[in-house]
Amino acid sequence: MAITSIKNLKEFSTNNDRFEGAHTLCPGCAHSMIVRELMNCTDDNLVMTANTGCLEVSTAVYPFTTWDTSWMHIGFENAASSVTGSEVMHRVRKKKGTLPDPDAPVKFVAWGGDGSTFDIGFQWLSGAMERGHNFVYVCLDNENYANTGGQRSSATPIGSTTSTAPAGTHSYGEKQKKKDIVAIMAAHDAPYVAQLAPNKWKIMAKGFQKALDTEGPCFINTVSPCCTEWRFDPKDTITITDLATDSLMFPVYEIINGHELNILYRPKNVLKVEDYLGAQGRYKHLFKAENKHVIDKIQKDINEYWDMLQRREEARI
Amino acid sequence: MSELREIVSTGNELSALAGVDAGCTFFAGYPLTPSSEVMHSISDYLPKVGGTCIQMEDEIGAICAVIGAGMAGVRTMTGTSGPGMSLKAENLGLAQMAEVPLVCVNVMRGGPSTGLPTRVSQGDIAQAKTPSHGDYKSITLCAGNLAECYTETVRAFNLADRFMQPVFVLLDETIGHMHGKAMVPTVEDVKKGIVPRKIFDGAPEDYRPYGVEQDEPAVLNPMFEGYRYHFTGLHHDGKGFPTEEIETCRKLIERLFKKVEDYQDEIESNEEYLLEDADILIIGYGSSSLAVKEAVDVLRADGVKVGMFRPITLWPSPEKRMYDLGQKFKNILTVELNQGQYLEEVQRATGRLDINKLTKTNGRPFSPQDIIDKVKEVF
Numbered sequence: 001m002a003i004t005s006i007k008n009l010k011e012f013s014t015n016n017d018r019f020e021g022a023h024t025l026c027p028g029c030a031h032s033m034i035v036r037e038l039m040n041c042t043d044d045n046l047v048m049t050a051n052t053g054c055l056e057v058s059t060a061v062y063p064f065t066t067w068d069t070s071w072m073h074i075g076f077e078n079a080a081s082s083v084t085g086s087e088v089m090h091r092v093r094k095k096k097g098t099l100p101d102p103d104a105p106v107k108f109v110a111w112g113g114d115g116s117t118f119d120i121g122f123q124w125l126s127g128a129m130e131r132g133h134n135f136v137y138v139c140l141d142n143e144n145y146a147n148t149g150g151q152r153s154s155a156t157p158i159g160s161t162t163s164t165a166p167a168g169t170h171s172y173g174e175k176q177k178k179k180d181i182v183a184i185m186a187a188h189d190a191p192y193v194a195q196l197a198p199n200k201w202k203i204m205a206k207g208f209q210k211a212l213d214t215e216g217p218c219f220i221n222t223v224s225p226c227c228t229e230w231r232f233d234p235k236d237t238i239t240i241t242d243l244a245t246d247s248l249m250f251p252v253y254e255i256i257n258g259h260e261l262n263i264l265y266r267p268k269n270v271l272k273v274e275d276y277l278g279a280q281g282r283y284k285h286l287f288k289a290e291n292k293h294v295i296d297k298i299q300k301d302i303n304e305y306w307d308m309l310q311r312r313e314e315a316r317i
Numbered sequence: 318m319s320e321l322r323e324i325v326s327t328g329n330e331l332s333a334l335a336g337v338d339a340g341c342t343f344f345a346g347y348p349l350t351p352s353s354e355v356m357h358s359i360s361d362y363l364p365k366v367g368g369t370c371i372q373m374e375d376e377i378g379a380i381c382a383v384i385g386a387g388m389a390g391v392r393t394m395t396g397t398s399g400p401g402m403s404l405k406a407e408n409l410g411l412a413q414m415a416e417v418p419l420v421c422v423n424v425m426r427g428g429p430s431t432g433l434p435t436r437v438s439q440g441d442i443a444q445a446k447t448p449s450h451g452d453y454k455s456i457t458l459c460a461g462n463l464a465e466c467y468t469e470t471v472r473a474f475n476l477a478d479r480f481m482q483p484v485f486v487l488l489d490e491t492i493g494h495m496h497g498k499a500m501v502p503t504v505e506d507v508k509k510g511i512v513p514r515k516i517f518d519g520a521p522e523d524y525r526p527y528g529v530e531q532d533e534p535a536v537l538n539p540m541f542e543g544y545r546y547h548f549t550g551l552h553h554d555g556k557g558f559p560t561e562e563i564e565t566c567r568k569l570i571e572r573l574f575k576k577v578e579d580y581q582d583e584i585e586s587n588e589e590y591l592l593e594d595a596d597i598l599i600i601g602y603g604s605s606s607l608a609v610k611e612a613v614d615v616l617r618a619d620g621v622k623v624g625m626f627r628p629i630t631l632w633p634s635p636e637k638r639m640y641d642l643g644q645k646f647k648n649i650l651t652v653e654l655n656q657g658q659y660l661e662e663v664q665r666a667t668g669r670l671d672i673n674k675l676t677k678t679n680g681r682p683f684s685p686q687d688i689i690d691k692v693k694e695v696f
Contacts, residue, residue: 052431075431076400077375120347120375149357151348152372163357164348164372170364 006041006205015040022064028234030224030241031055031140033198035111038138038208039069044105047090049083051116052076054147055140077121079110080128080137087133107212108135114155115145118179129188129217136211136218139181142226150229154179159294160282167285172294177301185219186255192218194254194264199241203252203264223250231281243276248306261312273299321500328466328492329354331499332396332422333362335470338507341392341420342368345382347375347401350434351490352424355396376404384408387417388548390514390539392474396422399441400431402448409483410449411550413573416527416535418477418514422470422486424493427680436680437490439603439654445485446632452570454577456480456584457632459487461606463499466492469629471507476584478514480577481534487631489654491604491682517544528555531572532579577633586629587638591617595624597696598642600663601652602628605683609652612688623692631659636666643667648696650675652688
């Protein structure tokens with residue numbers, strides 16, 4: 001069972017820190033906040049795998065490791081597959097009685113960035129969700145390949161400029177809509193799927209605990225603002241996340257058993273998406289007159305999606 | 318020789334520029350260090366000439382998109398590094414079997430597996446010979462300086478259309494990220510040198526894309542133009558339909574070899590540096606050859622007569638020339654950033670096992686001093 005108290009931030013911060021300081025993530029990177037929060041919200045043993053990405057390269061720089069748990073990195077795309085092997089063998093050895101401490105609770109967690117979750121690792125993740133392993137997959141969604149130079153991914157929103165979908169005279173940047181990974185994962189009939197944000201730390205910690213305590217494959221998409229590629233001041237990470245959740249660019253919600261949708265955070269004052277876009281350098285070109293239609297499109301998509309979420313919550317489908 | 322123009326750029330960017338100048342209108346790729354700049358720059362160049370650059374969801378998707386676009390008759394390209402080559406392998410085999418021309422730039426990094434993503438290696442030489450399972454004859458070019466990142470990429474496009482198969486251009490991290498001046502042919506000269514892919518213009522009912530002479534490549538007409546045929550990775554007959562017929566299967570694989578082997582002179586290319594009066598022969602390629610060249614100059618200033626042989630076309634290897642050099646030189650040293658992948662080819666071609674090797678696999682390039690020390694040590 002997960003750790004008891006997450007009443008307030010001060011108390012939560014006194015939990016035993018299992019994601020220790022020796023990492024080389026950018027100052028202002030939200031990855032470390034999210035990972036630390038998951039690891040500190042449980043006392044259970046953790047077995048973790050990671051896809052290649054910022055998190056992996058920055059937390060295991062020889063001769064240091066940031067992980068106070070079992071942790072392995074195999075390749076770009078296969079965290080979900082490698083956690084499969086570990087989870088199955090744990091089950092088998094438990095059944096055969098060959099574990100030294102068969103009753104010790106163990107939780108399996110796989111980490112991926114949006115590149116390895118939405119793109120190259122998608123098939124592997126889908127396979128693991130379908131087979132129904134008992135694990136939690138957490139996607140650190142910073143909407144680009146931040147580890148390799150800021151290329152687009154299928155999580156990159158319309159209008160954002162990236163190194164492989166650059167904005168300029170011939171283009172306003174990314175032209176495709178972001179893949180709805182939460183809906184896709186919920187369609188696997190997963191017992192618990194959620195989209196969470198680090199600014200709503202309590203909701204996030206509870207979501208992690210819920211996922212860790214749920215039997216079966218769980219998926220959590222977390223928004224992880226990337227100051228380097230989104231181009232904002234590193235001190236503003238949480239402010240940007242606030243703008244993301246309050247403009248409903250990132251609605252915070254969960255889907256239980258594939259159909260029971262609960263909205264976890266309803267902003268009191270819904271902000272216009274301009275406030276969110278204007279705070280980041282990657283959307284700067286959208287404020288030129290010829291690109292105004294892109295902002296309108298983004299706002300329209302957000303409104304429609306929020307409307308859909310509310311209707312689904314009410315209808316329980 | 319016609320006039321050259323001066324470009325200040327990096328190896329990766331020159332390779333992308335060469336693709337566009339050589340008429341490539343389709344690029345599909347996946348970001349992979351240290352080759353990402355090839356895609357970064359071509360995603361900027363291609364829209365301006367009406368071309369398309371797609372970032373795919375993975376390496377396998379990238380090579381398949383390139384094969385699809387190649388079937389539509391256009392010049393296509395992809396860029397990657399070792400791990401990407403491993404993922405692409407299956408479909409590179411398909412492109413060899415179905416004879417689809419494409420250019421694949423591999424900017425080599427340390428391996429195996431994730432290896433040393435941001436460091437140099439020449440570890441994919443053996444892989445380039447046969448990236449996938451099965452029998453075929455690879456064409457692999459290796460750029461040894463900035464200008465060649467451009468010229469060899471251009472040549473790769475012409476060879477791909479001539480021999481109807483994938484052509485690999487090997488760069489490495491050092492040369493891919495090297496920034497400097499390159500003297501390269503003008504766009505007009507590059508355009509003049511383009512030999513378009515062969516097209517069958519008879520009646521559609523007579524069209525047999527794979528029903529060609531034993532030393533010829535397939536003639537694949539572009540899609541959408543009324544010439545129908547079957548496309549498969551299975552053994553196939555003249556019309557492209559799967560078959561297990563004994564003679565057809567034998568002839569197909571023999572032809573995949575013969576179409577390259579019989580015209581090896583068209584593909585072969587190498588550089589010989591101060592070999593005439595040399596006593597010691599150093600064989601090196603790619604970025605290592607830059608260090609070799611400097612070492613040769615330094616050693617010669619000291620009175621040691623050294624020369625360099627640099628294969629530019631690695632596969633098929635310049636085996637006859639290497640055999641002759643093996644007869645002429647008693648003292649031979651190979652220099653490569655792997656544990657001796659091309660050394661094995663040199664041993665095979667020369668028929669000798671007494672060849673010295675200098676290897677390095679720590680992710681760092683050679684310094685000329687490494688080579689000078691080795692020459693003084695062994696000869």
